[in-house]
Amino acid sequence: MRRELTFLVALWKANLLAAMEYRVSFISQIAGMMLNNAVYFLFWVIFFDRFQSVRGWELSDMFLLFGIVASGFGLGVYLFGNAFSLADTIAGGRLDYYLSLPRPVLLHALASRSVSSGLGDFTYGLISFALAGRFSPGALARFVGATILATVVFVAFLVLVQSLAFWMGNATMLAQQATNALITFAMYPITLFDGTAKLLLFTVIPAAFIGAVPAELVRQFTWPTFAALLAGAAGFLALALFAFHRGLRRYESGSAIQIQV
Amino acid sequence: MRLCRGLAKYCAIFKAEVANSLVYPGDLASRSLTIVMFMWIFSQLWRATYRAAGSDVVGGLTLRETLWYLMLAETIVLSRPRLSTRVAEAVKDGSIAYLLNKPYNFLLYQMAVGLGNSIARLAFNALAGGAFIWLTAGPPPDPRGWPLALASVAAAWLIDFCLSAAIGLAAFVTEDIAAFEWIYSKVQMILGGLLIPLDFFPAWLRSVALAMPFAYTIYGPARLFVDPSIGRFVALFGGQLAWLAVLGVAVAMLYRRGVAALCINGG
Numbered sequence: 001m002r003r004e005l006t007f008l009v010a011l012w013k014a015n016l017l018a019a020m021e022y023r024v025s026f027i028s029q030i031a032g033m034m035l036n037n038a039v040y041f042l043f044w045v046i047f048f049d050r051f052q053s054v055r056g057w058e059l060s061d062m063f064l065l066f067g068i069v070a071s072g073f074g075l076g077v078y079l080f081g082n083a084f085s086l087a088d089t090i091a092g093g094r095l096d097y098y099l100s101l102p103r104p105v106l107l108h109a110l111a112s113r114s115v116s117s118g119l120g121d122f123t124y125g126l127i128s129f130a131l132a133g134r135f136s137p138g139a140l141a142r143f144v145g146a147t148i149l150a151t152v153v154f155v156a157f158l159v160l161v162q163s164l165a166f167w168m169g170n171a172t173m174l175a176q177q178a179t180n181a182l183i184t185f186a187m188y189p190i191t192l193f194d195g196t197a198k199l200l201l202f203t204v205i206p207a208a209f210i211g212a213v214p215a216e217l218v219r220q221f222t223w224p225t226f227a228a229l230l231a232g233a234a235g236f237l238a239l240a241l242f243a244f245h246r247g248l249r250r251y252e253s254g255s256a257i258q259i260q261v
Numbered sequence: 262m263r264l265c266r267g268l269a270k271y272c273a274i275f276k277a278e279v280a281n282s283l284v285y286p287g288d289l290a291s292r293s294l295t296i297v298m299f300m301w302i303f304s305q306l307w308r309a310t311y312r313a314a315g316s317d318v319v320g321g322l323t324l325r326e327t328l329w330y331l332m333l334a335e336t337i338v339l340s341r342p343r344l345s346t347r348v349a350e351a352v353k354d355g356s357i358a359y360l361l362n363k364p365y366n367f368l369l370y371q372m373a374v375g376l377g378n379s380i381a382r383l384a385f386n387a388l389a390g391g392a393f394i395w396l397t398a399g400p401p402p403d404p405r406g407w408p409l410a411l412a413s414v415a416a417a418w419l420i421d422f423c424l425s426a427a428i429g430l431a432a433f434v435t436e437d438i439a440a441f442e443w444i445y446s447k448v449q450m451i452l453g454g455l456l457i458p459l460d461f462f463p464a465w466l467r468s469v470a471l472a473m474p475f476a477y478t479i480y481g482p483a484r485l486f487v488d489p490s491i492g493r494f495v496a497l498f499g500g501q502l503a504w505l506a507v508l509g510v511a512v513a514m515l516y517r518r519g520v521a522a523l524c525i526n527g528g
Contacts, residue, residue: 043457
C-alpha cells in the first residue's frame with residue numbers, strides 16, 4: 001500500500017513537472033477553467049434572482065452543490081486524468097505498456113496523465129464552497145471528506161463505463177455520454193427528480209453521490225448520510241475494480257510498437 | 262458567373278460532407294440521446310419553477326413555449342459545427358500549409374465542411390428533442406413559422422462560425438485555445454439564452470445581452486420559433502446580417518494577418 005502511494009506521488013510529481021514545461025498554457029488552463037465555471041454559474045444567479053426558491057433550493061444551496069461537484073470532478077481529472085481515455089487505451093491495445101511494468105495496471109494507467117484544467121475546477125469548487133455562506137472549521141473538514149468520497153465515486157464510474165471497451169471494443173461514445181449525464185445530473189437540485197428518476201441517480205448514473213449526498217453531508221453531518229456516501233463510494237469502487245480486472249482477462253492487442261510519451 | 266462558379270465548389274464540399282455524415286445514422290441517433298437528457302432535466306426544472314411562481318405565464322412565455330424554446334436552443338448548440346478546434350488544430354499541426362495551396366479559401370472551406378457536418382445532426386436532434394417535448398409538454402408552435410426559424414438558424418450558425426473562427430485563428434498567436442473556447446461557449450450559453458430565455462433576465466442584463474452577437478445565435482431563432490411573426494423575423498434577420506458583416510470583415514482581417522505571419526517548419 002505504501003509502495004503504491006509512493007509510486008502515485010512520483011507519477012503526480014512527474015505530471016506536474018511535465019505540465020510546468022508549458023507554464024503559460026498550464027496557468028491559462030487553470031484560470032480559464034475557473035472563469036468558465038464562474039460564467040456558467042451566472043445561470044443560477046440569474047435564475048434565483050428571478051425565482052428565489054425552487055423545491056426548497058436557494059442560491060446558497062447551489063453554491064454548495066457546485067462547490068462539491070467542481071472540486072470532486074477537478075480532483076478526479078487532475079489526479080487520474082487518464083480515466084477519460086481508458087476506453088481508447090483498451091481498444092487501441094495500449095494497455096501493453098502498463099502490463100509490462102511491475103506496478104498495478106489500473107492505478108498506473110489512470111494516474112499517468114493529469115488534466116491541468118482540473119486544478120481550476122478544484123480551486124473554483126473551494127471558492128464556491130466559501131461563497132455558500134456555511135464556512136466553519138467543521139464544515140471545511142466535512143467538505144474535504146465529502147469531496148474525496150465524491151472523487152472516488154466519479155473516478156470509479158469512469159473506470160466502470162470505460163471498461164466496457166473490453167467487451168464492446170469501441171465504447172468511447174457510450175462512455176462520453178454516460179460521463180456527460182453523470183456531471184449534468186449532479187449539477188441540478190435533486191429535489192427536481194422523484195420516484196424512478198431518483199433511483200436512477202443513485203444507481204445507474206450515480207450523480208447523487210457526487211453532488212446532492214456529499215452536499216447534504218457538508219450542510220449537516222448525520223450518520224445515515226455519511227454511511228450512504230461511504231457505501232456508495234465503496235460499492236462503486238469495488239464494482240469498477242471488478243469490471244476492470246474481469247475485462248482485463250479478455251484483453252488482447254496486436255503487439256504493435258508503441259511509444260509512451 | 263464567376264461568383265456562381267466560386268460558390269459551386271463550396272456547395273460540392275457541403276454536399277460531400279452531408280453525405281459523409283449520413284453514412285452512420287446509428288451514430289447520429291445515439292448522439293441525439295444527449296438532447297433528450299437535457300430536455301428531461303429542463304422539463305423537470307421549469308415545471309417546478311412555473312409551479313413555484315404560481316403563474317401560467319412567466320416573462321411572456323408559457324411553460325410549453327419555454328420548453329419548445331429550450332428545445333430549439335439546445336438543438337442549435339448541440340448541432341453546430343465545432344470550428345475553432347478544427348482551425349486551431351490545422352494551425353498547430355501545420356496542416357494549414359496543405360490546405361492553403363488548394364484552389365479554395367481556407368475559411369470558406371471550413372464553413373462548408375462545418376455546415377455539411379451539422380445539418381444531419383440538426384435534423385436528428387430536432388426530431389429527438391421535439392418528440393420528447395411534444396409528448397411531455399404539448400404540440401409545437403405554428404408550423405408556418407418553421408421556415409423563418411430555419412433561415413435564422415442558418416444565419417446564427419454563420420455568426421457562430423465567425424466567432425469560432427476568430428478563436429481558432431488565435432492559435433496563430435497563442436497555440437493553445439482551449440481556455441478561449443470554454444469561456445466563449447459559457448458566455449454564449451448565458452448571454453445567448455441557452456439555459457434560460459433572455460425574457461427572464463433582469464431588464465439591465467437583458468439590454469446588455471441583446472446588444473451583443475450571442476443573442477443572435479441562440480435567443481433570436483429560438484424566440485422566433487415559439488412566437489413567429491414577419492416583424493420579428495425581419496428585425497432578427499436584419500440584426501444577424503449586420504453582425505455577419507462586422508464579424509466577417511474582422512475574421513477575414515485576422516486570417517490575413519495570421520497567414521502573413523505563418524511559419525511552417527519541416528515538411
